[in-house]
Amino acid sequence: MYKTLLGAPGFRKGMDLYFKRHDGQAVTCEDFYAAMRDANDADFSNLLLWYSQAGTPCLKVVTAYDAQAKSYSLKFSQVVPPTPGQPVKDPMFIPVAVGLVGSNGMDIPLSSVNHDGKLETITKDGQPVNTTVLRVTKKEEEFVFSDIPECPVPSILRGYSAPIRLDSDLTDADLCFLLANDSDEFNRWEAGQILARKLMLSLVSDFRKNEKLVLNPEFLHGVKSILCDSSLDKEFVAKAITLPGEGEIMDIMEIADPDAVHAVRTFIRKQLATELKDEFLNTVKNNRSSEQYEFNHTNMARRALKNIALAYLGSLEDEEITELALHEYRTATNMTDQFAALAALDQNPGKIRDEVLADFYDKWQHDFLVVNKWLSLQASSDIPGNIENVRKLLNHPAFDIRNPNKVYSLIGGFCGSRVNLHAKDGSGYKFMGEMVLQLDKLNPQVASSMVTVFSRWKRYDETRQNLAKAQLEMIMAENGLSENVFEIVSKSLAVSSLAQV
Secondary structure: OHHHHHHHHHHHHHHHHHHHHHOOOOOOHHHHHHHHHHHHOOOOOOOOHHHHOOOOOEEEEEEEEEOOOOEEEEEEEEEOOOEOOEOOOOOOOEEEEEEEEOOOOOEOOEOEEEEOOEEEEOOEOOEOEOOEEEEEOOOEEEEEEOOOOOOOEEEEOHHHOOOOEEEOOOOHHHHHHHHHHOOOHHHHHHHHHHHHHHHHHHHHHHHHOOOOOOOOHHHHHHHHHHHOOOOOOHHHHHHHOOOOOHHHHHHOOOOEOHHHHHHHHHHHHHHHHHHOHHHHHHHHHHOOOOOOOOOOHHHHHHHHHHHHHHHHHHOOOOHHHHHHHHHHHHHOOOHHHHHHHHHHHOOOOOHHHHHHHHHHHHHHOOOHHHHHHHHHHHHOOOOOOOHHHHHHHOOOOOOOOOOHHHHHHHHHHHOOOHHHHOOOOOHHHHHHHHHHHHHHOOOHHHHHHHHHHHOOHHHEOHHHHHHHHHHHHHHHOOOOOOHHHHHHHHHHHHHHHHHHO
């Protein structure tokens, strides 16, 4: 936040003074704060509250455009939730980086803002700026930009300028617009993530009601705009078109539904792959390289984008795509690309998948780190009934239950497949219960790590709760249970007892 408030030159001045004053000393956060303040003669008012007040501030923003006055206002209100020992909180100093995006997708130049009855100039070297930092320091306050020719879409908290929870009045259409056009990469990514979460939750509701699933065309357009924008950093594109994970969506549901979330996420991936097949194919082909492996940002970004495109395509049951993935696997000049091709082929069960997995193991069986990745890839597969494949791998020469890293790769990797771990027939819970008891006799620390998979069992439907609770009770009843596992299991079961009181 200091760099956001002071800019790079101001931050450097602060760092120079900080080292001049304190090099070789044991210092405090207050010393760092003082150096930044004094070097720039800055007024940080209540910034130190970030060090003394617990909790994450929640910042609400309400926007309004006055067409007659050609002004645009942002009204902020902040709340810091109470925490133990601090029931009442003071307003925080929150730097909010803001830009306004016009209907043409370009930033509107900003030259002044009215705040607390004062008109403040926000130009740089006499020229308007595209982004400015608003200093929100009160419980409620308003900032009004003048000379705004049209109603813009606000890009708020650019560059993640403060670690807060933002609640804005942006519509889905606004978010789609930012996803397609925002010049700030963080907000462009964030718009996509918010949209994807909302879309997935909406489709989960439709799935539960047995209604037809339909992908929002504006979301599709936003993803396509990013994928086809050659001016963007390729690593950013790879991250921006990656959907939120199933676990993230289940965490924001009142009652987590692994089957519905998995079905919806799979549907969106396949729809994007189908609708943008040509674009994904071009992305793979345009980002190949037969040159010697180089570890630098340019090549890492190129590989990341190519491999996420290949992963989308791999969700399609298409012979052309299978041949493409096989080609990428066979011609890869580095393990990153080869493993990504393997992961794409791993999505669809069958002879080709089995043959490629066996081939990969034959090539890399003497590199234990690579073999751990190979185990984890298979264990975390969402293939229906994958539990049987995992049980077979327990007897594979590459696996040793006495080796913690092997356990984390295979048994821990299985927990990465929410749909198989939380299978409605209880097979995933039964497997984990058996493994916890077996591991507890060999390595209680590893067993205690594995048993945490049951700690949130109350988040699921009644059927899954009963199945998970049965495994916890089975573990609890075991003679000679270690203190490590006993502590976690007893606390997990205590959640049920408290709920019934």
